[in-house]
Amino acid sequence: MIRSFPILTLLLLAACGQEAAQIELSQAWARPTVGQAPGAVYLTIENKGGVDDRLTGAFTDRAAMAMVHQNEVDNGIAKMRMAGEINIPAHDQIEMQPGGTHVMLEGLRAPLKTGDDFDLVLRFRNSKDQTVKVTVLKPEGK
């Protein structure tokens, strides 16, 4: 009975293989910051799996809080709001761009300096936590 467990697990994994969300994070960058000002991280989230997933949270040791925010220009007014969960459709990707969705870092332990890098962890509804290295670029960004 006990011996059949690994086989059972393998079978289950094989069955799920097609269906699991498969998240890959890349191209994570931020602009430098000064003083107490918060930072913004932009990155690409790719879902290579066959089921939709949702981004539910963000964590980093570099700041007191990491929050997914969404910006929009509504009738000429720039508005920044907490984003709810962000849908990452199967076989699709979300490319965060300045002026749109970003991970805001509030309460940075030290201002972000060009050349710094640090880890950012993203949490998903289906997939397990994923870590990406964020690089602080020049102020011009990408």
Next chain:
Amino acid sequence: MTISRLRIILWLLVGIAAVGGILIAVQRPSPAADETAMATIGGPFTLTGADGQSFSSARLNGKPAAIFFGFTNCPDVCPTTLARLAKLRRQLGKGDEALSVVFITVDPERDGPAEVGSYAKLFNAPVIGLTGSPGDIERVKQQFGAFSQKVEQPGGGYSVDHTASVFLMDRNGKFVATLSPEESDSVALAKLSRLVA
């Protein structure tokens, strides 16, 4: 005073009131005057520079200026806009002296001279950071028709909704056009080329 003299005085008062009323009616702008509202964007102002000294808009005269209203706790739209202006100015190829980039905070409670100064230095290019008393900032916002409003953030603190566009002023401080974050770099560059020509 006789009754007849009093009557004359009263009629004179009625006459003055009537003439005054007509003058007020004539001077009141008609709805069509909105067309000229653009000409009234801007005008002289006095704020506080990053050095804590008073900064008169007269110091901007002599070269065109791109004026942006934002706040230093703005991690995305504001640095994106200022970095874009610095980049476009470089692409004009006329040097940093060809165009002043001005950042006016709409969050004077949190952004003192030191904050706007260090924020303005973030862009590896000259940016003039300005703040002022809440009353000063309110007046300048009204002069430019710029909007801002604090929005409470869940978990404490606040963000500020604000006008996203940049105001382009000519070398005499006269309003020329806006730059919207939604328009392409090529359109923006064409506007700026005309401005610094």
